Amino acid sequence: MKSAGGPTAASRTPNYIGVPLPRANAKRLLAGRGQYVDDIRLPRMVHAAFVRSPYAHARIVRIDTTEAHVPGVLRVITGAEVAGMCRPYVGVLAHVKGMRSAPQYPLAADRARWQGEPVAAVIAETRALAEDAAQLVRVEWEELPAVTDAETALEPATPVIHPELGDNLCFERRVDSGGVDEAFARADQVVEATFVTTRHTAVTLEPRSILADFNPAERQLTVWHSTQVPYMMQWILARHFGLSEPRVRVIAPDVGGGFGLKIHTYGDELATVAAAILLGRPVKFIADRLESFVSDFHARGHCVKARMAVSKAGDILAVDVDDLYGIGPYSGYPRGSANEGIQVANLVGAPYQQRAYRARSRAVFQNKPMYGQYRAVGHPIACITSEGLVDLAAEALGRDPAEFRRRNYLPADAYPHTLVSGLTFERLSQHEALDKLLAMMDYRRLRAEQAELRKRGVYRGIGLASFVENSNPSSATYGQGGVSIAAQDACTIKLTATGGITVASSINEIGQGGYAVISQIAATLVGVPIEQVKVVIGDTEVTPYGGGNWGSRGTGIGGEAVFQAGKALRANILNFVARLTESEASLLEIRDGSVVEAASGAVRMSLEEVARTAYFQTARVPRDFQPELTVTRSYAQKTYAGTYTNGIQASHLEVDVDTGFVKLLRHWVVDDCGTIVNPLLADEQIRGAVVQGIGAALYEQCLYSPEGQLLNGSLIDYLVPMAGEMPDIEVGHTCTPTATSELGAKGAGEAGTAGAAAAIMNALNDALRPYHARVFTLPFTPERVLRALGKIQ
Amino acid sequence: MREPAEIMEVKLVVNGETISRRVAVRQNLVDFLREELGLTGSHFGCEHGVCGACTVVVDGEMVRGCLVLAAQCDGARVETIEGLSGNGALADLQRAFHERNALQCGFCTPGMLLTAAELLARNPRPSREEIRAHLSGNYCRCTGYQAIVDAVEAVCRARREEAAS
Structure with a gap:
């Protein structure tokens, strides 16, 4: 963008929000000069x-x-x-x-x-x-004797890990709209399955x-x-x-990586x-x-028994869920080990109209490693359950799974929408996301190709998975529970003596791009070239107070604090210059590091001059005016428990029915995280999250002996996704900014993980359909696929 | 207590500098580089030779620094991410990784760059599948690998074009 001013006018500072800039702080990592x-x-x-x-x-x-x-x-x-x-x-x-x-x-x-x-x-x-x-x-x-099986952990014959508690139950959550049994009784079709996810772990490389x-x-x-x-x-x-x-x-x-x-x-x-x-x-x-x-903390070892009632017309009438999972011998500290179960109970069927809904989730103690939050906490399990049932229902009714989803999505005019569990969705873009995804993947062509290839004995599957993902959590997640985990974040921006800015933020860098996001927002709001921005993070002695990085909150909450601090500093600078130049602040702007007249673009003062005047030449400052060129602003999202993001993923894969091996051909994601500060970062972060979900779907599991001995505790035996097995992942967006902040950003870090495993499960079962074989236990190893096919016992 | 670790004198060239040290014979190369020389760009990820975070070059061959003993490198020429960054050997790869955000936390990145450089030295025209296969000994938990593959592909193309012009 160029200003309308003449040759002396400063060009308008670029709006860096939404620009795919490379990260300034990545260069030293590329040179081996990181400091872990x-x-x-x-x-x-x-x-x-x-x-x-x-x-x-x-x-x-x-x-x-x-x-x-x-x-x-x-x-x-x-x-x-x-x-x-x-x-x-x-x-x-x-x-x-x-x-x-x-x-x-x-x-x-x-x-x-x-x-x-x-x-x-x-x-x-x-x-x-x-x-x-x-x-x-x-x-x-x-x-x-060790407690190592969640299924029997509550039986009277099982030893109790903490005798003073009486049994091995850590936590139980129930959600019930009422009317569930009646809905199942009058349903035209009922589908059911038991979905099993196997305990796995984050395996940060550092x-x-x-x-x-x-x-x-x-x-x-x-x-x-x-x-x-x-x-x-x-x-x-x-x-x-x-x-x-x-x-x-x-x-x-x-x-070197966090992921919870x-x-x-x-x-x-x-x-x-x-x-x-x-x-x-x-x-x-x-x-x-x-x-x-x-x-390390482990996660995601659930067994979910679930059923869905549908009408002949194709409406989801009711969902009934019973989830059981085995945590460690203690609930994790300080966040507790209940969040996975809370999310499962809250969110099964959440993208759809929940006419009647009942869920129970129980967490039981086991003699296995500590267990708790890992990227997309509980969401992948809720998504596997929802989307698995949706595909079973569509198949039972003879409907196309995409159209069955569309019919049952929450109506576009339903927002804000409160779920049976009490959570509220501010606004989702399900229909738009589905349309976009189907176009990106050329759904019809793939279906036609699938039918053609089946005739030749090539078994390909197409799987869809709609997802929602919590982000920007309020204090409802932790703070209200009496633990000091901040729901708020803050940012301090200081004008330096030569007209640059240092930006101290309570969010930090774990590879996700926090540094870049902070600099892009600050540079835009203050009006300085991005090269003039230095970000200070990750040190309680020098950054303002805040919650840090978890729950897809860095950009949405921390970024909004940067936005507000930048806005406040710009206002302070303009008021100061207006006073110095006997002008009106409303007639001035900051462009490219200079205060200019908004109308003409003529430079009134460079930011270096502003700083010099305020810091060194205070005699020029009116006695009754104190410029404040260091400002702090804080932000907490207080309207909803979280501002939910949404989207849909699709997997295209091929199964070798003789070996049980699954080859991933391609993966698509449409994600709605509201305002995107840096699409380069958001897209690869979504891909990385998808790959973690693929790990859960195909490879990752902590295997235990009945005595509770971990059998595959090395990177040789515990399989993680590597480049060779991963498909190209195409990422698209719909954009529904949250109205809870001016920036409008929602989280992008976890959604990929929330939906990926469900998409793969559905694609795999779609591929196996001619054999009437189905798999619902993750990871989908060749052995499990061959068992489902009846080729091995 | 076991017998005290044996000590051995080694002389090697690291990133062009001649180094003499007395090392414990059980000390692996990356431990030596990190602890003795302060070259912390090579990382420990698994100490089993699986993750690739410790990748370095010994006498022109890419090796897992955690599976090689420092004592075995007596008389060898060792190159690490620090040296290969300093001499510009990786400059185009580093630029392409930067432009495409082919790194997040950066912990795998030095090993990934060295592995990519080895591929390009051997095969100037790798397919996307060949790039993926070659990088499959290097674990990255943050990216979806795609940006890395894109970056390596772009450098292959650029190097070919440069060679042709």
Whole structure:
């Protein structure tokens, strides 16, 4: 855009919102100059390694650390010692009624409750020495019967993990509109299935990492932490170690992937902090891959029995859902392990008219690793259930699955729409998204090709999955439950002495592009070239307070705070210049780093001159006027529990009916995340999220023995999606900005994961249709496909 | 306690610099590069040779730095992301990755770049499937791999065009 002014006029500053700019902060990562926690070395730094329980459930009879005290080892810390320094924690939320858990300690003191639970920490000069010495810690165990099957966890014969709770139930949620049994009784068709998702985990390439330093003279704790939530960690460390919160500094340097893994409390990390406090020197702990598999939070191990009632005319009349999932031996802290079940109970059938709806979700304790939020929390399970039932119903009625969906979507004029569960959708764009998707994939042509190929013994499938995805959560998610996880974010923008801006934000960078999003919004709102923007993130000592990165909230909430701060700074600058130049602020604009007359574009003052006047030549400033060129603004979304995004995905795949192998041919997504700040980032983030969903659909699962031993806990045995198996993924958008903010952005980080596995399941069952074979247990391994085909027993 | 780790003297050339160190014979190459030389661009992702985050070049061959001992590199020439960035060998790949946002958290990126460079050195005209297959030893959890494949494809095309002109 060019201004209408003459040759002296500054050209209008570009609007960077919506522009696919490469990320300024990516260049150093490309040059190998990132700085992740493990790249930081401090003077006198020592290393932690952990002794972990080899049993899923065992009593610790005694621990003998005598042999471990070899040269190079500074200290061996056991559960009792850490328990004396760190208050125990209980992962319940006050506003989630009926949720229960038991006090948890960083290191198991008398009983270990999962294989991999940390029991003792060895602190040594090098990690290698610490690992050597950890093998010399003698633990005498008494193995106890383990609870490893969610299906039987509530049976009277099953041992109770926390006897004081009476049984192994952590949480139960019920939703009921009434009228469900009546609707099933009068239905023309009822379809039902049991959908099973197998426990899997985030597998960030950078494992969990922490470096803690303690200065006893000031009782100052400084922690470099691979975290998505610096302020949440500041609160936890201060609270549980009895430190003054301002004297706990949490720095998140480059973070090598988060996906929800790095929003939880981990005992080994707390024990590392305890070691730093005990020793008064820096202690580093970097989880290796083997211990990651047995100590990272896991997710998504559900069994959902569900049925749907439909009319001959093609209307969904009722949905009935019973979900059971096995968490770890404790509810996760501080967010609890109930959110998956809450989302399943809330959201099955949510994209459609819920005429009658009933759901129950139960979370039960098990002797398996801790369990909780992972990208798209619960949504993939809700989506698999909804979309699986929808395809079964369409097939039972002989309807095209796309048209069956269209008929049953919430009407376009239904918004805001409140679900049976009480959640409200501000506005969805289902019909538009479906139309766009069908056009992108050339649905009719693919259907024709599918029919043609079947005649030749080539089995291809087309699967659709409509999804909704929560974003921009309000305090209803956590804050109202009494845990200090901010629902609000803030931004401070400072005009620098030469007319640039530094932008400090409480959201941070975990690879998703937070830095770029913040700079693009700030540059646009203030009116400076983007090269003049420096972003400051990931440090509780220098950024304003806020929630950080989880729940698809960074751009929607953190970005709106940047938007408001930028707007406020621009207004302050214009008011100042108006006063200095005896003009009206409303007649001025900031373009390309200069204050100009809006009408002519003539430059009145450069921002450097503005800063120089305000900071150095204060004699030029009227005595009764104080320019404020550093501003802070905060934002919280308070209208809805979350501003839901929506969209639809499609998978096209081919099954080899002799081997059971699935080849993904192509994948399409239409996503509606409202305003997009940077489409380059949004699109690849959606693709990455889809690939995680594909991992769940085809490869990823934590396999356990009946005794609770993880059988595939290495990157050799646990399969993750690699480039070779992945299809090209075409991404399109519909755009329904949220009216809850001026920016209008909703989250883009999780939706891809929410819908991908359901699309693949439906495509696979579509491909297998000629054989009347169906699969509903994920991952869809060749073995499961062959079993469904009846080719193996 | 086991016998104390044996120490060995090694002399090698890392990114063009001659280095002499006494190393524990059990120390792997990436640990050596990171801990002894401060070259932290090569990362540990699995320590099983599966994820590719530790990829470096030894005597012209791409290797998993976690599966090679520093002691084995006595007399070798080792190149890492830092050296190959400094000498411009990866400049077009780095530019293409940047333009297409073919990285998010960046943890896999050094290994991914080195692997892509190896492919381009061997095969100037890889198909999209060949690119995908070649990169399949490098795990990226953030992107959908597509931007990476696009970037490598674009560099292949540009290099061919440059060679033809």
